[in-house]
Amino acid sequence: MLLASRLERAPAGARPGDLLRVALVGCGGRGTGAAIQALSTAGPVHLVAMADAFRDRLDSSLAEIVKAVPERVDVPESRRFVGFEAYKQAIDLDVDVVLLTTPPGFRPEHFAHAVARGRHVFMEKPVAVDAPGVRAVLAAAQVAKQNDLKVGVGLQRHHDPAYRETVRRIQEGAIGKVLFYRCYWNSSGVWTRAREPGWSEMTYQMRNWYYFNWLCGDHIVEQHIHNLDVCNWIQGAPPAQAQGQGGRAVRTGPDTGEIYDHHAVEFTYADGTKMLSQCRHIGSCWDSVSEHAHGTLGVADVSAARITSQGGWDWRHRSGEEGVDPYQAEHDALFAAIRAGTPHMEAEYGATSTMTAIFGRMATYSGRLLKWDEALASNVRLAPERLDWDALPRSLPDAHGRYQSAIPGVTPVL
Amino acid sequence: MATLLALALLFQDARKFPDPPAGLSPPAPVADAEAGSVAEMKPYREAIPGTDAAFDLVPIPGGTFRMGSPPSEPGRGSDEGPEVEVEIAPFWMARCETSWDEYHPFMLALDRKARAEGKASAAPQDPWADAVSRPTPPYVPMDFEMGVHGFPAISMTQFAARHYTKWLTMKTGRFYRLPSEAEWECACRAGTSTAYSFGDDPRQLGEYAWYFDDSDDAYHPVGTKKPNPFGLHDMHGNVAEWVLDAHEKGFYATLGGHAANPVCWPSQPYPHVVRGGSWDDDAEKLRSAARRGSTMSWKVQDPQIPKSIWYLTNARFVGFRVVRPLHPPPPEEWARYFEPDADSIRAVLEKQRAGGR
Numbered sequence A: 001m002l003l004a005s006r007l008e009r010a011p012a013g014a015r016p017g018d019l020l021r022v023a024l025v026g027c028g029g030r031g032t033g034a035a036i037q038a039l040s041t042a043g044p045v046h047l048v049a050m051a052d053a054f055r056d057r058l059d060s061s062l063a064e065i066v067k068a069v070p071e072r073v074d075v076p077e078s079r080r081f082v083g084f085e086a087y088k089q090a091i092d093l094d095v096d097v098v099l100l101t102t103p104p105g106f107r108p109e110h111f112a113h114a115v116a117r118g119r120h121v122f123m124e125k126p127v128a129v130d131a132p133g134v135r136a137v138l139a140a141a142q143v144a145k146q147n148d149l150k151v152g153v154g155l156q157r158h159h160d161p162a163y164r165e166t167v168r169r170i171q172e173g174a175i176g177k178v179l180f181y182r183c184y185w186n187s188s189g190v191w192t193r194a195r196e197p198g199w200s201e202m203t204y205q206m207r208n209w210y211y212f213n214w215l216c217g218d219h220i221v222e223q224h225i226h227n228l229d230v231c232n233w234i235q236g237a238p239p240a241q242a243q244g245q246g247g248r249a250v251r252t253g254p255d256t257g258e259i260y261d262h263h264a265v266e267f268t269y270a271d272g273t274k275m276l277s278q279c280r281h282i283g284s285c286w287d288s289v290s291e292h293a294h295g296t297l298g299v300a301d302v303s304a305a306r307i308t309s310q311g312g313w314d315w316r317h318r319s320g321e322e323g324v325d326p327y328q329a330e331h332d333a334l335f336a337a338i339r340a341g342t343p344h345m346e347a348e349y350g351a352t353s354t355m356t357a358i359f360g361r362m363a364t365y366s367g368r369l370l371k372w373d374e375a376l377a378s379n380v381r382l383a384p385e386r387l388d389w390d391a392l393p394r395s396l397p398d399a400h401g402r403y404q405s406a407i408p409g410v411t412p413v414l
Numbered sequence B: 001m002a003t004l005l006a007l008a009l010l011f012q013d014a015r016k017f018p019d020p021p022a023g024l025s026p027p028a029p030v031a032d033a034e035a036g037s038v039a040e041m042k043p044y045r046e047a048i049p050g051t052d053a054a055f056d057l058v059p060i061p062g063g064t065f066r067m068g069s070p071p072s073e074p075g076r077g078s079d080e081g082p083e084v085e086v087e088i089a090p091f092w093m094a095r096c097e098t099s100w101d102e103y104h105p106f107m108l109a110l111d112r113k114a115r116a117e118g119k120a121s122a123a124p125q126d127p128w129a130d131a132v133s134r135p136t137p138p139y140v141p142m143d144f145e146m147g148v149h150g151f152p153a154i155s156m157t158q159f160a161a162r163h164y165t166k167w168l169t170m171k172t173g174r175f176y177r178l179p180s181e182a183e184w185e186c187a188c189r190a191g192t193s194t195a196y197s198f199g200d201d202p203r204q205l206g207e208y209a210w211y212f213d214d215s216d217d218a219y220h221p222v223g224t225k226k227p228n229p230f231g232l233h234d235m236h237g238n239v240a241e242w243v244l245d246a247h248e249k250g251f252y253a254t255l256g257g258h259a260a261n262p263v264c265w266p267s268q269p270y271p272h273v274v275r276g277g278s279w280d281d282d283a284e285k286l287r288s289a290a291r292r293g294s295t296m297s298w299k300v301q302d303p304q305i306p307k308s309i310w311y312l313t314n315a316r317f318v319g320f321r322v323v324r325p326l327h328p329p330p331p332e333e334w335a336r337y338f339e340p341d342a343d344s345i346r347a348v349l350e351k352q353r354a355g356g357r
Helices: A029-038 A055-068 A086-091 A104-116 A131-146 A161-171 A201-207 A225-235 A326-340 A347-366 A372-376 B002-014 B100-107 B110-116 B158-172 B181-189 B202-208 B343-353
Strands: A020-025 A045-052 A080-082 A097-100 A120-123 A151-153 A178-187 A241-247 A262-268 A274-281 A288-295 A298-301 A306-309 A314-316 B044-047 B054-060 B063-067 B084-088 B091-094 B240-246 B258-260 B272-275 B291-293 B323-325
Touching: A020 A029, A020 A086, A020 A326, A029 A045, A029 A055, A029 A097, A029 A326, A045 A055, A045 A086, A055 A080, A080 A086, A086 A097, A086 A104, A097 A104, A104 A120, A104 A131, A120 A326, A120 A347, A131 A347, A131 A372, A151 A326, A151 A347, A161 A225, A161 A298, A161 A306, A178 A225, A225 A274, A225 A288, A225 A347, A241 A347, A241 A372, A262 A347, A347 A372, B054 B181, B063 B181, B084 B181, B091 B181, B100 B110, B100 B158, B158 B240, B181 B240, B181 B272
Parallel strands: A020 A045, A020 A097, A045 A080, A097 A120, A120 A151, A178 A274, B084 B258
Antiparallel strands: A178 A288, A241 A262, A262 A274, A288 A298, A298 A306, A306 A314, B044 B054, B054 B091, B063 B084, B091 B323, B240 B272, B272 B291
16 A cells, blocks of 8 residues: 555644635535535535536535535535546645545545545545455555544444444443344335436446445445444444355346345354344335344343343433434534544544445355455455446446346355 | 346336326225215225225314414413414315325335236226326335334325325325315314313323323324224324424414415425324324424434435324315316425426436
8 A cells, every 4th residue: 555654735733713625525415415514514614626427416416515505615617526537636626624425436545545635534434345445444544543634434323322322331231241233224225327328338337336336335335334333333343254145136127236135144253242234125025224232131222222121221312302413413523623633533443344344245245154354355356447438347237238246155255 | 037027127117207198097986985065975995096005084074163272271382373263175084194004105116016016907097196206215214113014104204295195196086185284173173172182181192192101102003092073093193294284383363363274385395284293292292283393303314415305314203194175176276285395396306207316
């Protein structure tokens, strides 16, 4: 990893009244939301640059941000950048904070570049889609730490008072020693985008990115990371082993790419504690997005902030009428740390939880029992060799527009 | 495998929205669903064609009632007055809150899926119903794991509830819509003028309503508590119910003491009125006259911008029920009951109909 440990520019030592200049890289629905949240933090903060692969996404995002926080947007035409290299043009401007909210496949490269330029970063989860990407993020996180950069990661449950209080109680022994965790992201799935005439294969995959691993990582990585992350958070470490199974039962249409529609993984932590994980994108089934911990003295529904112990002791977190918006709280915390000069480094657990999800995908795709160290050391890269609109991704459609998905027992994952 | 692929391809097509045919969706024949006058109105059961869902309707004769509450009523909100004499035209009202069994076929396009899979036969109304926009797929289970079968549908925006009534109208060939706030209160009071339709004593509330003291922090299956004098269940509690009206605190004062079929038509996405209180409310919020306005905070945890026009992330206490007026308005006036009432909703809806997300 060729990363300067000394930066070419000292990070902004912002004081409470200083103007912070923000660049948004990745102008989808989530990036637009993140930008509005960043611009809604305390103290002067302006959005000064935007970058996206597609001009129409950038334009619609800018319109929404202007609608929400008009006085904090200063993005003239000359600071709107489009294409695969747009991120560099935005980050290389005189900005203090970069919001990285593209599909996750680009995150490692974008994060490393932002850190090398001395920018504070908010980046969405997941932070990578393969092990080389995770290692790149971990390396850049070290550089960021050495140079006092602040990094927030969009695992917003860490900023939700109900989760924080429940996790603290479990860690303090409210249910005794944890024997196993259960966690789920079983839902009916997400949007698809149909191929349009005149699109190259690259344009199609970029538009319908959820269904291609080099961009999305599969839904076990893109969504289920939230639930895996909560169990890791309580446990204080990532799992040491994983085995599982998955496949495609209904995701067989032309716009559902190569990802699976269900995974079930049994993770084992170093101390023998198990985490049983399911994620499914199939309609009209049992749905749940939740995390649970089972201990020697009781059980916790972490997602419902509810603890029941065998001693009859029952606790439930109650929020006020309006509650706290954790998506806003994660930006408030990051920007407060930037202004106060206090440590704020979420990239490491963000990368570890991302790797946990990739580890799970490796287990379901291969059908093998895998070890954390070999998974993290994997050199399987999913991104194409070259990024351009005429370049070909690795996974290509057959004559019927269908893509090959992983075959357990056959597909190499390490 | 070939069959699976064919089914999946059909379902992909089933997500697109064709234009409706000319004319009106023909009424599906249902016993007792038609009446020429108030005297002829009977309860009836509407089975939603192409689904397993059905719901019961109860005649509400209308007439004149006193809307709002007197200043002396304990727990009264300042928006509940001055009291107004209101005339209401007759209508049928759903006996229970709309359940997931009824709402899911619309929300998840289960009717089109069942037809594509050969599990349901085509109905004459399908071309009209298939032209109605459906909600986008939800990111998380919108019942928040409180239960599905037999439980009230929740977490939909007021626009989504109104668009459901459009779908239901096309699906059945009969004009269904949300109640107006005045119709809702008329039906809730069922001829009474007390704080609740059973009297003034909140200690009796547990016989009639799921609310904070007896709900164990969740909604319950519809129709499991005692009904009001009209035979309507859960008008007090379980889930708060969307009505057509905007929440204007001074609306009653503008009516000049007397009004016929008033509606405070909205022109903004917030606030709309919900009525009846919910499993998460204290007793006084369940009173017949109690009003509550929706707020932006009901969507606060939707991480995408623009936020969903279909779902509320932080309002697991909001549902609705439908009504059917004895004398429906002409079809050229239906749009105000069904279609977006704000440009921000209209823009997203048009984008989604064109295949965007």
